[in-house]
Amino acid sequence: MVPKLNLVQAKSILIKSGLPGADYVINPYNGCLFGCMYCYAAQIARWKHPTEEWGSYLDVKTNAPELLKKELTNLEKRLKNKNFGSIFFSSVTDPYVGMEAKYQLTRKCLEVLADFGYEGNISIQTKSPLVTKDIDVLKKLKDVTVGFTVTTLDDKVSRFLEVKAPPVSSRIEALKKLFKEGIDTYAFIGPILPYFVNSEEKINQLLDKLQQVGVKEVWFEHINLSPRIKARLFAFLKKESPELIPPFETADSEEYREKLEKIIRQAMKGRSLKMGLGKIIYHRKPRRSKLINFLGKKQIVSLPLIKNTGDRNHLL
Numbered sequence: 180m181v182p183k184l185n186l187v188q189a190k191s192i193l194i195k196s197g198l199p200g201a202d203y204v205i206n207p208y209n210g211c212l213f214g215c216m217y218c219y220a221a222q223i224a225r226w227k228h229p230t231e232e233w234g235s236y237l238d239v240k241t242n243a244p245e246l247l248k249k250e251l252t253n254l255e256k257r258l259k260n261k262n263f264g265s266i267f268f269s270s271v272t273d274p275y276v277g278m279e280a281k282y283q284l285t286r287k288c289l290e291v292l293a294d295f296g297y298e299g300n301i302s303i304q305t306k307s308p309l310v311t312k313d314i315d316v317l318k319k320l321k322d323v324t325v326g327f328t329v330t331t332l333d334d335k336v337s338r339f340l341e342v343k344a345p346p347v348s349s350r351i352e353a354l355k356k357l358f359k360e361g362i363d364t365y366a367f368i369g370p371i372l373p374y375f376v377n378s379e380e381k382i383n384q385l386l387d388k389l390q391q392v393g394v395k396e397v398w399f400e401h402i403n404l405s406p407r408i409k410a411r412l413f414a415f416l417k418k419e420s421p422e423l424i425p426p427f428e429t430a431d432s433e434e435y436r437e438k439l440e441k442i443i444r445q446a447m448k449g450r451s452l453k454m455g456l457g458k459i460i461y462h463r464k465p466r467r468s469k470l471i472n473f474l475g476k477k478q479i480v481s482l483p484l485i486k487n488t489g490d491r492n493h494l495l
């Protein structure tokens with residue numbers, strides 16, 4: 180499928196945020212061509228593209244850098260300083276979605292922040308090693324952190340659920356490179372994948388690898404199976420691997436989360452790793468369920484053969 184690109188003019192770019200740990204967000208794009216099957220942004224962004232499939236379109240905010248420059252200047256005049264709090268890239272897109280290689284809007288926004296002399300923390304979260312192309316700009320920023328979403332160490336699993344995102348092995352390599360270049364990094368383990376990464380062994384393997392590549396902080400997030408996210412994800416699982424539905428269904432229970440949290444806290448003990456926000460994030464009110472038998476007790480689920488996903492331009 181050829182993605183639909185829309186060149187648009189944004190009205191504002193530095194947006195006040197309600198996200199934990201972020202005062203402002205910058206989304207140089209709207210939509211995301213990585214098309215992860217568990218994506219929450221798909222629900223947030225749908226009001227702009229109600230009939231289009233998530234992962235099939237991208238709004239490119241071509242005026243983002245100029246707009247940012249103006250908004251930073253205005254805020255500085257109002258607040259009389261160059262630190263308005265933490266700025267997060269991005270909440271409804273991946274700032275290094277493949278088209279960034281062409282439009283360079285994230286890079287240009289970072290350049291604007293560097294030229295402005297922004298003094299607050301800038302945090303970038305991505306699934307793409309494309310961010311390493313901007314190490315030169317990152318080094319000009321006063322306080323920057325780059326995070327990678329790492330939900331598994333298995334490329335086959337990442338390709339299955341994070342359909343067109345760069346494979347997780349390339350993200351691990353990028354974390355290593357950033358660390359070597361002296362850039363602070365973190366890993367976002369979210370959603371914590373039911374069935375694939377919910378045992379003591381798997382969590383420890385993941386943390387061991389992240390520490391090996393210099394990660395100092397890890398964020399955890401439970402899977403969010405709110406009705407719309409669940410409908411999209413389960414329709415996909417039903418088609419591709421129906422045997423995964425029961426273990427994923429089971430993950431939507433308080434008992435499951437409690438048990439998983441114990442495993443995570445145990446795995447974090449004795450490690451020089453900070454836990455982001457000091458807790459395992461969960462966005463929904465718990466629903467109680469008696470189905471807890473899938474946690475840590477595996478049944479064999481075979482993934483479908485990796486399909487040719489067509490658009491591979493985000494893989495550098």
Ligand code: SF4
Nearest residue numbers: 211214215218272273
């Ligand atoms: S990379 Fe992030 S924004 Fe893009 S589809 Fe995946 S979860 Fe959603």
